Each structure stands twice: as C-alpha cells, then as structure tokens.
Amino acid sequence: MEVGTRKLLDRSFTSVGFLAIILMAVSLVILLQPIIIRGGKAFVFKGTVEYRKLMREQFGRGNVEELSMDLEEARLARKPVYDLLDAFENEMKEQDSSFRRQYRADFRELKELLEELLGPREGERRRALIRKQYGQTRHDRSLVKLRHVIYIEGYDYSDTSGMGVKVETPRAELFTGTSLEPLFGILETDIGKMMKPKLTVYWRFLFDKSIDAHFFGGIWPEMLGTFYLAFGAMLFAIPLGIITAIYLAEYAGTGRFVSLIRICISSLAGVPSVVFGLFGLAFFINTVHISSSKSVLVGAMTLALLILPTIIRASEEAILAVPHGFREASMSLGAGKWHTIVRVVLPAALPGILTSTIISLGRAAGETAPIIFTAAVSVGKPLSLFQTFSQPTPALPWNIYNLATEHEAVDEIRHVQYGMVFTLVMMVFLLNLAAIILRARVSKRLRG
C-alpha cells in the first residue's frame, strides 16, 4: 500500500475511535436530556388555581385569603362559559326534538371535556374520585385539554398506502348557528384568566403521599421503600462482603478452595437479576417462609445477594491497596494478625470500602427485576420500620415501570413518571459522585 493510503487509514481509524466515544457521550446526553427537562417539571411548573385549591383542601397548605381571591377571579372569568352552556341548554329545551337529537351527544361530550378542564361546576354534587373533584392542576396539561375541547381529533385513512394521518377539525363546526358558537373563542382567549397559572415550586413532591393513584401528590412511599430496600440490602451484604474480602485478601492463599470461591463470586456476579428474583421467591418466601408473601425484608436479602460480589471484589481491592509497611509496622509492635487487620488494615482500607459500598447502594436502589416477586407492590402506604419485616412496599424502580405501563391514565401522569425517573437518576448520580470524590481523596492520601 502507498504511504498516502496508510496515512488515510490511520486517520480514519482514529476518527472512528473518536466517533465511538462521541456517540457514547451523545447517547448519554440524548438519554438524560428529556429526563432532566421533563423530570424537572415535576418540581417546577405552572400550577393553576385548581392546584392551589387541591393543596389547600388535601394538604392544608397555602394562603386562604389569596386562594379565595384567586378562586373568585377564576369564577368570574368562567362565568361567561357557564352562561353560554346554560343558554344553550335552554335553547335545546325550547327547540323541537330533532334539534335536541342533533346536538345532545355532542353537547354532553363538550360538557364532560369542560369538566375535565375546569373541574366540576360549583353547586354540583361532589365526585367520589379525587381526580374528578378538580380541574387541571398543571397549566401545560390544561392547555392540552383545551385543545381537546376546541378541536376534534380524527385520523384520515384516505391514503391507504400508509398509516392514518392525524386531522384536527374545530369543534365549533358542530355548533355553527347555535348560541354555543362563541364559547370556543372565549375559552381560547380567557384560558389564562380561568386557570390563573402561576410558577410553582413543588419540592415536597419528594415527601408527599400520593393522592388517588398518583394523580396528585408526591412519591414519598416509593422514596421510603427504595430507602428501606437499599439500606436493608447493605445491612446484609456489607458484613458478609467485608469478612469475605478480609479472608480472601489476608488469609487465603492460592489453593483450590480459594479459587473455587473466586469462581463462585464471579459467577454470582453474572447471574441475571431476574433469576435472583425467582430465587428469592422460591427460597426465602416459599421454602424458608421468612414472610408469608412479599416483604421488604425478603427483597433486601435478595438484593444483598445481588450486590455481594461487587462489595467483595471492591473491598478486597481496597484491602490489598493498603501498603505492606502498615502491616509490618503493626506486627513489629507485637500485634497479632487479627489485631493488625482490625486496628490497622481495615481503618486504612475503610474509605476504599466505603466507595464500593456507596456505588452498590446506588445499584441496589435502582434494581427492579429482583424485587418484582419479592418486595414491590404498585400502591401502598409508607411503612414504619417494624412493618418492613412482613409487608411489601412501593419502590421507585418498580413504580416507574408500573406507572409507565400499567396505570389507567398513563398520559395524564407523565410528569409523575418523569419525576420518579429524575429522582432515581439523581439519587444514583449523587451517590456515584460522592464515591468519585471519596476515591480521589483516598488516592491522594495513599500517595502522600
């Protein structure tokens, strides 16, 4: 080959390498960007007057006078809409039955959509479900609902070769010539006055209970469940992991038994996470009967098995990284081997061990498959410490799955899903960040 070609190949090889790295970074950005932007909206958003009413009635928060003033203004702004509805209803009564038949179904649909947007009208009986007692609490959602009121969505299949094309026709066309026609214009121009959106910071999203299957409120039960599961897993895995690491690093030689153990550790690390879940179900629940059905305790034990290999490996590395001089100095002062390990080696290795435990804490918090059969339920109250021995709990990873796939109104509560994902990702990142900082300090100290 000519030198020119070889150079070109070399350059293109380099650029393919760069491309791979850039693609990796780009995929991280693409992945995180919607999560951060839309997840942030669970915490900071434009809350409507309905949101403030909900907060007042369900949580007892907010200024009563301000709220009643807002409600009064909103009522005034909504009055023309309701007046038009009443006028049309009267018109229907007065006209003949063919008129009624023509408009009845459309009118009922319109009224239902309006109730979804603005909430039930004053003086109507109280709805049973909390989600029906309020209009749209978030302004982005109320704009979506407004669009549903003003336009009728349909699909055009006239082009048979492809998929249907979405078409929107104005709902006003249904009511042309009636007294209801101006309603749509009023709605479009006055939606701001009717909903009175205000920038709201809802940091209590993390610490509020959920109301009516996550339609409103926060994610505290999930947070608490994740916390219990992750720390419970650490409670089992850390002592076992560190003792194993001490044995492997300080006592074990290179015998057959030791290499068997090492193979087992790496195999355990390779077991698919869902298999851990099945094992937890078959062993902890169906055989040992630690609890009669799913419980936090069983979930924590299953997760502990999952993270055990990580902790063992990292702790062993940390122990081996302690300079040999430490041990010799301690021995020369007359300390025994065990004494040396407990008093000298472990304290020196502690930051390294801590790093690994922090990272596996994040892993335990984010694992879903092992807790599906052992610990997680979709809806539940926050548990007290004592209840964790016998009761299942909601947990962030499982509820992300559950809300995104099995919830009855998946699209309505996207902000809750994104909020949960955002919280989980931030939790894991903060833990990793802490680990990275700790590691940097350790390596500086061991070097110095």
Place this chain on the structure above:
Amino acid sequence: MIETPDKINRGDLGRRLMMGAKGKRMRMIGSRIGHSALVLAASSSLLALLFIFYFIIRDAVPFFSLEGVGEFFTSTRWYPSRDEAEFGALAIFIGSGLVTLGAVVFSVPMGVFASLCLSDILPFSLRQVVKPVIEMLAAIPSVVYGFFALVVLAPMLQEKGGSLLAVGAMLVLVPLTIILIVVVSDLTSNLFAENIRKIMRIMTAAIAAAISFFIVLKVYHFMNGLEVSSGTNALNASVMLGIMALPMIVSISEDALNAVGRDLREGSYALGATRAETLVKVVVPAAKSGIVAAVILGVMRAIGETMVVWMASGNASRIPQPWFNLLQPVRTLTATIAGDMGEADHVTGSSRYHVLFVMALCLLVIAFISNLVSELIVRRARKNGR
C-alpha cells in the same frame, strides 16, 4: 445467618493466627474458631450460588414431568393461560437471541473502538472527561433505560422510523465506503505497470465510487421507505441493550489493552507502522483474550437484562418474518419470567409456574457457562503472559 458453629470444618486449619500464643490453649481455640468463621463467611457466595442452582432446578424439574421436554424447545405456541395450555418457547428463545444479537452488532464494534481510543489515542486529560461518561452510563438503572425506550424512543421510531434508520445507515455507510474506495483503488492500481498506475488508480476509484454511490443510494431509499408499525420492537430493545452493555465492554477491554506492554507498541512503531497498524496488528492480538472476555460479559449482560426488554421489545411471542427483521416485536426469556410470574404466582405448583423456572434455569446455565469460559480465557492469557 450462615455461620452455625457446628458446621465448622476443622480439617484445613493448619496455620496459627496469633503470634505469641504459645501454650495458651484458649487463645488457640479462639483463633481457630475465628478462622473457621472467616472461612464460612467467605464461602457464603459459594453457598448462595449452590442454593440458587438447587432451588431453581427444584422448581424447574416438575415442569418436565408435567409437560415433557419436546414441546418447550420445539414449538412456538406460547399460550400458558389457556385451559389447554401450550408451552412452546422456541419463539421466546429466538427473541432473546435476536435482541442480544442486535445489541452485539451495535455495541461490540463501538465498544472495542472506544476502548482503543481510550487506551491509545486520547490524551490523558480527555480520558479523565470520558471516564465519568462511561461510569454514568453504567450507573443509570435499567428501568430508566426501559422508560426512555418506551416513552421517548418508541414513539420516535414509530413516527419517523424509516428516516431515522436511513440517517443512521448513512452515518455508518458513507465513511466506510469512502475508505473502501481508497483502499480498493490503491490495491488494484498495484496490478498495473508503473507508468499508467496513477491514471488507473483514478479510474478504479471513479468506477468504485460510481458503483458504491448507486448501492448507497439504493440502501438509503430502501431504509427511508421502511415503515415501523410498532415502536416497541426488537430494534428498540437492541439499541438500548447495546448502550447498556457498552460500559462493561469498554472498561474491561480497556483494562486488557492497557495490560499490553509499552515495549510491544514501541517495537511496532520503530518498524515504521502507523498507529492504526500497531493497534490492529500488534496490540489487539495481544489483548485478544481480554477483549473476548469483555464481549462475553457484555453479551451476558444483554441476555440477562429484564426491564429494558420487557418495556421495549413489544412482548409478542412469535418469530419475526424473516428471522432477522428487527422491526417486529419479540418476546424474551427474562421479560416472560417477569411478566408472567405476577399471574403464575397464584397457581404455585402448576406447569405455568414451573415453566418460568425452566426459563430461569436456561438463563442461569447460559450465564454460568459463559462466565466460566470468560474466566478460563482470562486465566489462560494471564498464564501465557507470564
């Protein structure tokens, strides 16, 4: 939990632990007990693995006595909840394989190139920036990837799947064909005599360019015309799995590449090789075993992953037509276990419950064997290295 003192094996405790414990029997016994406890705790992972195997097998075996072996591995009819239940898992096995294959095709070249770039090409300061990116990719929980696949990627694929695929294919194909044209023209021009070599080179390049332009255009139009009927399909799951497997592949193969000594690289440079030639012909062959181990572990991660495939693959138990059509929904082993256990849980003891353990056993065996293989490869390489 596991350290019951009556199980202590006193046979292999030859060494004394405490210095200066001569004659003090109590201390001797104490140290022996301590040591045994250590051994016992250390064998907890051995016990855990044994227990996992035992209990998965224990609940898997009844399925074969209830339903036989043949149907499970050969039939594609998966109807576990019918009265006349059918448990043909062939399509599920193929689904798992297909999704994993897609992930491998995507992540192995990218992962190996990225690790080469990290170990040999990037300057140290940039490496410090890239490392956290990889660590972040590894730290993100799988359910977050699944959520992204379901909520963001799937609608995107469904709406503009064809054009996305076309752009992706162009990103790969165009640079590749340009390199190929140059290389081909260089190689073929050597066949001609010295005086016409330059002209022939230009001519072959022009011909190759024309042909490949035509082919690339065809591919583009084909891709652009593709319609994705469902955004949750094998491709979606493959891409997500590929991204998830990347950090593992990159970090392990980078370790392997770094373990190749400087002297090998310098020797190659001294002979006049370019960096690409050094990497391809010297460094990669020397680190081969480590890279293979990394790929095996990455594949294992993809096979064993649950949440992403459950949310992104569409969960349809049928073999895609043709089999490599990644745009159709598939169902995988892990997703089937996760999805069906919720209902099968109530009928403990039925074949519907046990069949899931059979699947778990298959996963476990695959994972165990591939782990052993990768361990073996690494060990042999280490021995040879010494």
